[in-house]
Amino acid sequence: MAERLVLLGTKGGPAIRPGGPSPTSSLLECCGRRIVVDCGLGVTRGLVDAGMSLKDLDMILVTHLHSDHVLELGPLLHTAWTAGLSQRVTVLGPAGTDAYWAGFLQSMRYDIDLRIEDEGRPDLRRLVDIRTYAEGIILEDGPIRISALRVDHPPVAEAFALRIETGSRTIVFSGDTAYFPPLAAFARNASILVHEAMLAQGIDRLVARTGNGARLRQHLVASHTMAGDAGRIATAANAGHLVLHHLIPSDDAAIGLKDWTEALRHEWNGRLTIGRDGLVIPLD
Numbered sequence: 001m002a003e004r005l006v007l008l009g010t011k012g013g014p015a016i017r018p019g020g021p022s023p024t025s026s027l028l029e030c031c032g033r034r035i036v037v038d039c040g041l042g043v044t045r046g047l048v049d050a051g052m053s054l055k056d057l058d059m060i061l062v063t064h065l066h067s068d069h070v071l072e073l074g075p076l077l078h079t080a081w082t083a084g085l086s087q088r089v090t091v092l093g094p095a096g097t098d099a100y101w102a103g104f105l106q107s108m109r110y111d112i113d114l115r116i117e118d119e120g121r122p123d124l125r126r127l128v129d130i131r132t133y134a135e136g137i138i139l140e141d142g143p144i145r146i147s148a149l150r151v152d153h154p155p156v157a158e159a160f161a162l163r164i165e166t167g168s169r170t171i172v173f174s175g176d177t178a179y180f181p182p183l184a185a186f187a188r189n190a191s192i193l194v195h196e197a198m199l200a201q202g203i204d205r206l207v208a209r210t211g212n213g214a215r216l217r218q219h220l221v222a223s224h225t226m227a228g229d230a231g232r233i234a235t236a237a238n239a240g241h242l243v244l245h246h247l248i249p250s251d252d253a254a255i256g257l258k259d260w261t262e263a264l265r266h267e268w269n270g271r272l273t274i275g276r277d278g279l280v281i282p283l284d
Contacts, residue, residue, distance in 0.1 A: 003030045003283040005171065005192065005243075008046030010275035012176075012196065012224070012248035014068040015210065016041065020251035021277045023068035026173070026194065027052060030166050030283060031143050035059045037162065037173055039073040047076075049278065055084035061146070062093035063175030064159035065100065073097075074104030081124045082115070090129045092138055092146070094158035098130045135160070143167040149186040151177035153223050161186060169283060172239075176246065178222060179229040184236035192281070193239040195230040196246035199255060199263060206249045224248060227260055231267030241271040243281065 006029075009022030016022060023040025027050055034056055036043065047054060057080045062070055070093070077089065091097065105112065105125060115121050131138075139146040145165045153159035153176045161183055162173045169191035174183060176196055187193050198220065207217045225233075227244065234242040244260060260274045273281065 005029075005194075005281040005283060006046075006050045007243070007245060007275045007277065007279045007281075008050065009040045009042050010245055010247055010277055010279075011040075011250040012068070012198070012246040014041065014066075014071065017251055021247075022046065023071070024246050025069075025072075026245070028164065028171060030169075033058055033144060035061060035164070036076070037061045038063055038069040039071065039076055040068045041071050043072045044076045044079050046277065050280070053083070054080040055086065057085060057089055058087060060089065060091045060093075061162055061173075062091070062097055063162060063173065064094055064153065064156050065096050066156060066176065069176070070097075070100060073100065074108070077128055078104075078108060078112075078124065081121065081127065085127060086122055088127055088129055090131065090139075092131050092133055094160060095132050095134075096158065097132055101128065101130050133160075147186075149183065151175055151183060152180045153177050156223075163187065163190070172237075173245075174225070174230075174233075176223065177225060179225050179233075181233070181236070184233050187233065187237040187239060190237060190239045191283075192241045192243055193234050193237060194243045194245045195233060196225055196248075197227040197230045197244040197260070197263075198224045198248040199227055199259060201259070202249035202252045202255050205252060205254070220248065227263035228267045231264040234268050234270065239270065241273065241281075242268055243273045243275060245275045247275060 006027040008025040011021040022042030025043035026037040028035040147163040148160040172187040172190040174195040
């Protein structure tokens with residue numbers, strides 16, 4: 001298995017628009033594991049398009065329970081099951097992930113029971129291991145160690161950055177967060193820092209398009225990181241490669257790669273990737 005990071009969906013926020021990107025999800029393939037980070041709408045199709053067999057799914061990490069990170073968790077697991085999943089899948093998420101899963105199972109009880117009886121499938125309820133986590137080391141499994149850091153994403157209290165260490169490399173996902181200086185220490189010497197990013201010049205047009213007005217603008221400014229500040233975190237962390245993800249805005253025709261790059265010009269001079277759906281970053 002080629003080791004790689006695939007950005008499946010790179011849009012910040014839950015809405016989708018014609019021809020635009022999908023909400024947040026990523027695939028990390030390393031150490032023989034297939035780790036999905038966040039499950040925004042479109043994650044299942046993104047995995048298939050990335051060439052991953054759904055029946056090989058074995059781990060899912062959820063950074064927080066906003067819908068653009070968790071909406072398709074249940075449908076992904078169910079679809080993998082119908083595709084032939086027979087191995088146990090570990091799902092690590094913040095408090096409330098277990099309630100989400102219980103609610104999904106209840107909503108699909110008729111279909112699940114029918115397919116077990118009619119098609120001879122294993123019981124989906126026994127294939128999924130839901131584990132809720134807080135700060136600290138949340139998993140140690142062979143060469144993989146995963147740690148969580150609570151970040152600043154009001155009004156969501158249970159929002160986390162994740163550090164995935166594989167022995168030879170470290171990949172850090174910021175999750176959704178306002179500018180949060182402690183994240184630099186958490187991401188120290190990361191091979192890749194995948195950090196959310198927002199551009200100030202796109203906020204007003206985005207707010208006007210969605211119609212939520214001042215309340216949405218207030219949330220965006222209080223809860224997300226400007227691109228330049230993501231560069232400051234990467235520089236302070238001595239990261240090897242900064243990948244901008246969960247882009248806000250991500251589907252504004254007036255904003256292009258040049259605008260994102262310019263926003264980082266004074267804060268980051270290392271390797272930079274601006275995320276787009278389907279982008280593959282080899283880990284070798």
